[in-house]
Amino acid sequence: MKIFHAGDKVRFISSKGSGIVTSVKNNIVSVLIEDGFEIPVEASDLVVIEPQEGNKNPFLKKDEFTKLQASNKSKNAVEQKSKEQDLASDQVSSDVDADKKNRHGKSRTETIINGVYLAFMPENQEVLISGNMDVYLINYSKWQVAFHILKADPSKGFESIATGLMEKGDATIIESLSEYDLKNWSRLRLQLHCFDSKNGQLFDSELIDLEIKTSKFIKEDIYDENPFFDELAHVIFVHDLSHPPLYNSTPTTNTEISEKKTSSVIDRYMIDRSNAEVDLHIEKLRSDHKTMRKDDIMPIQIAFFRQCLEAAIAKKLARIVFIHGVGVGLLKKELTDILKTYADLEFEDASILKYGIGATEVRFVRH
Template sequence: MNIGDKVRMLRAKEQGIVTRFLPGNQVEIEIEDGFRIPVLRSEIVVVSPMEATRFKPEPIVDPKKPAKPEIVGHVGFYLAFVPLSERGSVKELEVFLVNNTDWDLPFTIGEEREARYTGLHSEVLKARSFTRLGQRYSLSTFENWPTFLIQAIWHRRGAMTLRPPLVKRIKCRAQTFQSHSGPVPVVNQPGHLYQLDVEDTVREEPAKPKAEKPVNATALRESLMGMTDKTQPTPVERPSAEVDLHIEKLLPTGFGGRTSADLLQIQLQAFEKNLENAIASGMDDITFIHGVGNGVLRNELHRRLGKNPNVAYFEDAQKEKFGYGATKVKIK
């Protein structure tokens, strides 16, 4: 067996290419979607060129079986403020726009100050990416920060349900700014973030004029300075070492008429939340129980794990306990 050989697993359907040899009589193979997994040498066999060409199985199409639903991340568009520390203190925050969805987002962002609008930036923000706007805002002038106006259009290639354009106004309030602290997705830094594609951010939009308490810039600065001295800005709920993603566990009261695609999204949202919390709380590893089924959920979990920069590797977990129905994730 050499690097570059095509191999297949003895107890699973995956095939891949040997990319390197690992300690402990293991090899690393690259399977579909470009991600790599460690496998024992005793669990794989080399596929000969003749076998690959002459005995390639033809795909079996069952016309009565419905097509597998496409798994798409629909939510996760954020405006984020990341502190810039200088000699242990925080004086300014830098502005990011983060797209943690599977959609491309042509967007514009600008400032509103009374009746005046100033454009700041525009571009196409690709799926699972972020952009640093270059704008910085000082804590000493927090009470004079503008209202941020973000406009975006949802775009994906191919046929799909049309989504209405997004228009969101965000006005940061001193009374609630600290409550928006947390890890910023994709950027992987602590900061203050406002989710733009959910309705609860409406609390930060301009409301009817009312008397507000004076902003204590010193107190706000000190609270942010304390945040940079910690690995986690706010307490993060530490998930269980084993997370069951079976839909019966996630929806114990019933499915409520949801479609298969809806149920898959619920499972993926539970996976993303528990993985992010495991990373943020400093766990070494976490196991997701996804079952065997038709492999749609397992394959999507593996695809996302293969792209996550905080994942060292992942593998089938305790086959004698879970069979091939669980994946163990080792966190960096």
């Protein structure tokens, strides 16, 4: 019987190609191929061409943390292996890079904080600004991390792009982006939930908004030698996980539960901490809009408007813009009549330059 381990480099017998073993279950081996896809293959159709040596937490495709681990080699190989698996909570200095220059002449002296990182790695390492960009999420902490990544979408609010679970010291490829796709990654939202199944620890989930200047990805000098990969990459620190907040298991009151339900509807439309934009066009609210009767459309739009307005008030936002379109003006009139019943807000037509003539801006007055 053939035995495979995560990290083994294997070749297919019945077809061309090779890949890296990511997991083994029964007689089915999951193999990460060069395109970034993970495919199930029967063990009988594989042969090991390069076994994984000792590292039980391989990076699969890019030899994760090789330089960081190399900088901390111990004379005692057994002790070092344990350290690599558990990733000590103290900050680790990158000694390998401390006394040398990278390819752009920059000094590489840095301290690696226990936390989560994003790495943008050009697939073409010879011409860095040519070709696709691989995006990796790195968990350099002593916790297991469940994650959910969303990107801002002008038409949808936030769009989910990746969810998953990373072990301690793990890294995972999120997406391979073209130059065009990369422009749409200017604003991300990450939800992180840390836990330690071994010690039974659970921490509060944390929400991080990340602004990325995608225009600088066309400059080669942002791709540096780094502690995590052998390849050049642009690494962004996302969040410190040295001391995540412990989960509070105290039961919430009915009032708190109600507030959470009310505010959750507006979260996907937030453009920053105090402002939101809501598109009320029916195609943005319902996937079955093509089969709906015309008489049913406006009541849905109005109901959702009320829901978002109340959620914005509960969340104490400063401003919210409702995009309702032009049409014959019936929906705008309905919204205006509702807004007039609220005392602590002001409203007017939103910026024509930004939204055209089919949007209303609401500002909340705080006393």
